[in-house]
Amino acid sequence: xxxxxxxxxxxxxxxxxxxxxxxxxxxxxxxxxxxxxxxxxxxxxxxxxxxxxxxxxxxxxxxxxxxxxxxxxxxxxxxxxxxxxxxxxxxxxxxxxxxxxxxxxxxxxxxxxxxxxxxxxxxxxxxxxxxxxxxxxxxxxxxxxxxxxxxxxxxxxxxxxxxxxxxxxxxxxxxxxxxxxxxxxxxxxxxxxxxxxxxxxxxxxxxxxxxxxxxxxxxxxxxxxxxxxxxxxxxxxxxxxxxxxxxxxxxxxxxxxxxxxxxxxxxxxxxxxxxxxxxxxxxxxxxxxxxxxxxxxxxxxxxxxxxxxxxxxxxxxxxxxxxxxxxxxxxxxxxxxxxxxxxxxxxxxxxxxxxxxxxxxxxxxxxxxxxxxxxxxxxxxxxxxxxxxxxxxxxxxxxxxxxxxxxxxxxxxxxxxxxxxxxxxxxxxxxxxxxxxxxxxxxxxxxxxxxxxxxxxxxxxxxxxxxxxxxxxxxxxxxxxxxxxxxxxxxxxxxxxxxxxxxxxxxxxxxxxxxxxxxxxxxxxxxxxxxxxxxxxxxxxxxxxxxxxxxxxxx
Ligand code: NOJ
Numbered sequence: 387x388x389x390x391x392x393x394x395x396x397x398x399x400x401x402x403x404x405x406x407x408x409x410x411x412x413x414x415x416x417x418x419x420x421x422x423x424x425x426x427x428x429x430x431x432x433x434x435x436x437x438x439x440x441x442x443x444x445x446x447x448x449x450x451x452x453x454x455x456x457x458x459x460x461x462x463x464x465x466x467x468x469x470x471x472x473x474x475x476x477x478x479x480x481x482x483x484x485x486x487x488x489x490x491x492x493x494x495x496x497x498x499x500x501x502x503x504x505x506x507x508x509x510x511x512x513x514x515x516x517x518x519x520x521x522x523x524x525x526x527x528x529x530x531x532x533x534x535x536x537x538x539x540x541x542x543x544x545x546x547x548x549x550x551x552x553x554x555x556x557x558x559x560x561x562x563x564x565x566x567x568x569x570x571x572x573x574x575x576x577x578x579x580x581x582x583x584x585x586x587x588x589x590x591x592x593x594x595x596x597x598x599x600x601x602x603x604x605x606x607x608x609x610x611x612x613x614x615x616x617x618x619x620x621x622x623x624x625x626x627x628x629x630x631x632x633x634x635x636x637x638x639x640x641x642x643x644x645x646x647x648x649x650x651x652x653x654x655x656x657x658x659x660x661x662x663x664x665x666x667x668x669x670x671x672x673x674x675x676x677x678x679x680x681x682x683x684x685x686x687x688x689x690x691x692x693x694x695x696x697x698x699x700x701x702x703x704x705x706x707x708x709x710x711x712x713x714x715x716x717x718x719x720x721x722x723x724x725x726x727x728x729x730x731x732x733x734x735x736x737x738x739x740x741x742x743x744x745x746x747x748x749x750x751x752x753x754x755x756x757x758x759x760x761x762x763x764x765x766x767x768x769x770x771x772x773x774x775x776x777x778x779x780x781x782x783x784x785x786x787x788x789x790x791x792x793x794x795x796x797x798x799x800x801x802x803x804x805x806x807x808x809x810x811x812x813x814x815x816x817x818x819x820x821x822x823x824x825x826x827x828x829x830x831x832x833x834x835x836x837x838x839x840x841x842x843x844x845x846x847x848x849x850x851x852x853x854x855x856x857x858x859x860x861x862x863x864x865x866x867x868x869x870x871x872x873x874x875x876x877x878x879x880x881x882x883x884x885x886x887x888x889x890x891x892x893x894x895x896x897x898x899x900x901x902x903x904x905x906x907x908x909x910x911x912x913x914x915x916x917x918x919x920x921x922x923x924x925x926x927x928x929x930x931x932x933x934x935x936x937x938x939x940x941x
Pocket of ligand 1: 446550586587718719
């Protein structure tokens with residue numbers, strides 16, 4: 387298979403509102419992202435994905451787009467975007483931007499037209515229905531926030547569909563004019579030079595054409611990686627994931643592939659599907675749909691070796707031959723990984739993310755070990771958090787702490803209050819961590835260098851090893867078929883406990899080979915170094931090189 391840039395890329399996810407504020411309004415902006423490109427280049431990532439910066443009333447912080455081809459003044463201008471894109475490319479960084487096909491803002495011109503003229507051509511760009519025969523919404527579909535997905539228009543009495551807020555009406559992709567208009571949006575950004583898109587809510591663009599009710603879900607079950615409250619009261623059989631989405635993603639892929647060499651511009655897809663064979667269908671039968679459907683499997687997996695092994699194996703088993711898998715540990719929608727696994731394990735979470743085969747998405751701040759921010763009730767901004775505080779996503783969106791010497795930790799140059807409270811991780815701000823070789827930031831940079839340096843971490847080969855309790859161990863090799871211990875193999879060992887663990891037979895050299903050499907460790911303090919060669923310090927993650935041929939015992 388020809389290697390393309392995204393086959394083993396590390397994509398850094400920037401949440402622009404929270405990255406760096408250069409104009410003193412308390413909200414991050416595009417010039418702020420540009421100013422921090424040297425930081426990202428030093429870190430060693432391959433690409434950025436920018437969450438939405440388009441014109442928007444910000445009811446859902448930019449996922450409610452009112453003009454797809456304008457930059458919201460909060461974030462800057464189109465010229466700022468062009469400068470950012472050029473500068474990123476100058477640093478060798480690719481740029482992916484968010485693409486939100488399922489819905490628009492109700493202030494979008496398309497919806498205003500649809501609303502104003504029920505007989506007009508734009509009406510059918512959205513999903514309108516009469517009330518059900520007994521009155522009330524046309525069916526039982528609910529939003530992510532747990533209430534009805536239908537809102538009734540006073541004028542005319544019809545309902546329109548919205549999978550999220552009432553101010554975010556769903557587009558009707560069954561109308562070919564919608565696809566055409568949204569593909570024009572894609573062309574607009576591709577013509578400017580973006581390297582691709584992160585497709586928001588990829589499964590949602592095709593729903594049951596008969597709009598059948600969703601069946602109830604058994605109580606206490608979540609088909610997601612975390613409990614989503616009211617949303618989990620139904621099985622979402624009919625309001626997403628209809629097979630009619632496949633031709634649309636084939637068309638999108640053809641559009642992307644028509645720019646330059648096929649495979650240069652890509653679609654990364656947000657796919658919250660936890661049935662792995664069903665998830666894998668988003669690659670397309672001939673790998674001709676989404677290049678990289680994201681799997682969110684690790685986010686809902688307990689931090690135990692057996693649970694991680696089971697998830698990773700199930701996902702890798704479902705990936706079609708020739709396809710590339712994409713891993714995430716955190717996002718602007720999820721609890722922070724450092725809080726989920728605990729600060730002592732944050733480095734291991736990074737080690738896992740960056741040593742699994744395929745592509746990784748690194749959410750801004752996770753390289754610092756950012757914990758969930760404490761957001762007092764009066765500072766909650768997330769529309770979901772305003773309804774259900776326990777599900778608020780604000781805690782994962784707190785501003786990047788750049789330096790220790792100002793109340794906003796360098797996020798905003800002025801004395802203005804950042805849009806969300808600032809949190810400093812245990813290892814300190816970026817400036818502190820850059821100066822500290824044992825910080826998570828330094829570890830992440832070293833890991834990214836290790837990832838670039840050897841064939842093993844680029845390859846698809848992964849074999850889990852029989853390991854002592856509490857330890858996750860696997861080898862990585864250039865190809866799935868290459869035998870363990872063959873040239874260039876690496877052994878990855880993660881101690882998920884807070885005790886030192888001897889590695890015993892894992893490190894036993896075969897008669898023909900030399901010993902495994904520790905080429906990377908997360909334990910860089912003097913205490914940890916005392917643990918010795920044949921053991922892992924508490925919470926230590928290490929990478930070992932096969933050296934001159936020593937091999938581990940495989941299960
Ligand atoms: C997924 C996005 O990641 C999330 O932040 C947003 O609320 C929904 N899609 C709606 O666009």
